Amino acid sequence: MAHQAEVSMKVNGAESKSVIEPRMLLVHYLREELNLTGTHIGCDTSQCGACTVLLDGDPVKSCTVLAVQANGKSITTVEGLASKEGLHPIQMSFWEKHGLQCGFCTPGVMIAAIGLLNENPDPSEEEIRLALEGVICRCTGYQFIVDAVKHAAQTLREAGETKVAMADSMKA
Ligand code: FES
Ligand code: FES
Known part of the structure; x- marks a missing residue:
C-alpha cells in the first residue's frame, strides 16, 4: 500500500481531517475528499487561476499546493462566501x-x-x-x-x- 499522510485543516470554518496520499494536490483534496467542487480545474499548467482559494487569507492556486502543505492551515473556498443571510x-x-x-x-x-x-x-x-x-x-x-x-x-x-x-x- 502506498504511503499515506494524515492532514487536518479548517475549510470554510469547519475542521476536516483525512488520510490521503502525500502527493495529492490541494485542489483534488477539496474537490474529491470534501466534495467542494466550486473550486474549478481549468488547466494543467498552473495558468488559469480557476482553482484559486484563500490559504490563511492569501489567494493561492490550489493546483500548485500539496494538500499536506495546507496541514494545520485555514482555507476558504467559494462555498465559504455566502452565509445563511444570503450572498456575500x-x-x-x-x-x-x-x-x-x-x-x-x-x-x-x-x-x-x-x-x-x-x-x-x-x-x-x-x-x-x-x-x-x-x-x-x-x-x-x-x-x-x-x-x-x-x-x-x-x-x-x-x-x-x-x-x-x-x-x-x-x-x-
Ligand atoms: S487549475 Fe489552472 S491554475 Fe490551477
Ligand atoms: S470563463 Fe466564462 S465567465 Fe470567465
Missing part, C-alpha cells in the same frame, strides 16, 4: 455588475478579488487588473469583472469593513 457582497457585486458569463472562472476570480480587497480596500482599475492577472476568463472581456470588483470595494467601504468578512467568520 462580492457575489452580489458580480451579480449586479454582470461580472460573469459562463461562470467557470468566477470562483477563482472572486477569491482573488477578496485577496486584493483585504490588502487594498480602494483599488484603482489598474490595481484590480494587476491583482487578477493570474485568473483567466475566456468569456467576459474583463471589463465587467473590473466593474464588479470596484463595486464590491465600494460596498465594503460603505459598510465600514476593513477586511472582507467570510461567512465562516460571520458565523463565529
